[in-house]
Every structure is written in structure tokens, then in C-alpha cells.
Amino acid sequence: MISSILRNFPLIGDFILREIRTRYGATLLGPLWIVLPQIIVVATYWFVFEHGLRIKATADIPFFQYFIPGILPWFLFSETVTASIDSVREVKHYITKMVFPSEIICVVKFSVASLPHLVLLSIAMGLISAWSGLEYRLMFLPYFYFCTAVLSLGVAWLISAVSVFTRDLAPAAQLVIGLLFWATPILWSRQVFPESWQWAIDWNPISYVVDGYRWALVGTPPPSLEAAFIFWGLASGILAAGLYTFSRLKPHFADVL
Numbered sequence: 001m002i003s004s005i006l007r008n009f010p011l012i013g014d015f016i017l018r019e020i021r022t023r024y025g026a027t028l029l030g031p032l033w034i035v036l037p038q039i040i041v042v043a044t045y046w047f048v049f050e051h052g053l054r055i056k057a058t059a060d061i062p063f064f065q066y067f068i069p070g071i072l073p074w075f076l077f078s079e080t081v082t083a084s085i086d087s088v089r090e091v092k093h094y095i096t097k098m099v100f101p102s103e104i105i106c107v108v109k110f111s112v113a114s115l116p117h118l119v120l121l122s123i124a125m126g127l128i129s130a131w132s133g134l135e136y137r138l139m140f141l142p143y144f145y146f147c148t149a150v151l152s153l154g155v156a157w158l159i160s161a162v163s164v165f166t167r168d169l170a171p172a173a174q175l176v177i178g179l180l181f182w183a184t185p186i187l188w189s190r191q192v193f194p195e196s197w198q199w200a201i202d203w204n205p206i207s208y209v210v211d212g213y214r215w216a217l218v219g220t221p222p223p224s225l226e227a228a229f230i231f232w233g234l235a236s237g238i239l240a241a242g243l244y245t246f247s248r249l250k251p252h253f254a255d256v257l
Helices: 002-007 009-024 030-034 036-052 063-084 104-131 136-163 169-182 195-202 205-218 225-256
Strands: none
Touching: 002 009, 002 104, 009 104, 030 036, 030 104, 036 063, 036 104, 063 104, 063 136, 063 169, 063 205, 104 136, 104 205, 136 169, 136 205, 136 225, 195 205, 195 225, 205 225
């Protein structure tokens, strides 16, 4: 599958452009819709939690500066996964009529989700630079972006392949993603948990990425080496499961669709 993806890079680019045109081509605001929904979500959470509930994530960092680095990788992960659930069905007219590299569709979904991610990341970097400055830690952002890609694509390939055979997976996956959001230290600090329960946060793989983005941008404590080993163990297993499941089920897509 990996070799197929590398061979079909031009086709991936064509599908990325097609996806963007389909989503935003006929809208009044056009490309603004790429980032507008996420900006509205960020503004809503910021207003409710900082000004409504008056919650402070930590004593040292304002809520907005704490929240922004955490929500950015979450947007990328959740958008990739939710968009990939029915992604194989979206291209069934290709799959049923020709030999089509359907594994590229999840890569397309991740690439499209990366557009608002990179725009919002640039805005966040500008704001944080104006408030407190950026430091050497910024060079680690590509690493944590890669971590998000590995985790997101592993989950995406797994659920996109299985969802071809059962419609129940879509609502179940969306429910799990909603629960995972609140189980990840995005709106709250992991310090609210006692030391004896910190391991539970480390076993949530997206927490490692959130902590990494937050460390790189605002200087909170970095993820531990133990958390890195746990993440790569889980992410590698999920990626392997996704690749294996997709490659085994792919020959049966045309029959089911």
C-alpha cells in the first residue's frame, strides 16, 4: 500500500484539488470556509471557558494560550478520521468500474484537513510570538505533525475499510471521537489528575501530540520519554492494523459497493 501511495502522488494531488473545489467552489465565502468553522469553534470555547466559566487551565499560562496549541492537532486528527469514515463509498464509482488505488483517499482527507491546520498554526504562531515570543522548541513541530499523521492515517485506513461492510461504524466512531475529545487534555490540564492516574492520560495517544504541540508553542512541560514509547507503540500498532485491514478488505470493496 505504501508503494502504491508513492506511485500515485499526482493522482493524490488531483483529488485534493477536486475535494477543495467540491467543498468550497460554489460557496459565497469560498476559501474562507477552509478555516472559518474552526475559528468559530475556537472562539466559542474561548469565550465560554475563559469568560463564561472563568476557567484557568494553569496558573502560569492564560487559558487561550494553553487551549490553542492543544486544539490544533485535535482538529487535524478528528477531521481526518470523520472525513475518512465513508471515504471509500464516496469513490465507489471509481472502484466498481476500474482498478483504483482506494488507499489514497485517506491520504487525500488528511491532506485537505492539513490546510486549515497549517493556516491556524501560522495564526497561532503569530499571536504567541506577539505575546511571549517563540523559542527553539518550534523546530519540533514537524515531528509532532508527523506523529499526528501516523495516528490519523492508521485510524482512517482501519475504519474506512471496515465501514464499507457495516453502516454502524460511522455513528459509533463519531461517538468515540466525541468522548476522546473530553478525555484529552485540551480544555483541561493533566495536573488536575493525581500522579497515580497520569498513566491513563499517557495511554491516550492523541494526548502525546497535544502535549507536544503545547510544549513547542508555549513551553509547557514536554512529553516524557515514557509517553513517547507508549505513543509509538500504540500508533505503530494502529497503523499496522489499518494497513493490514485495508489491504485485506480492499479486494472485496467492488463486490460490496
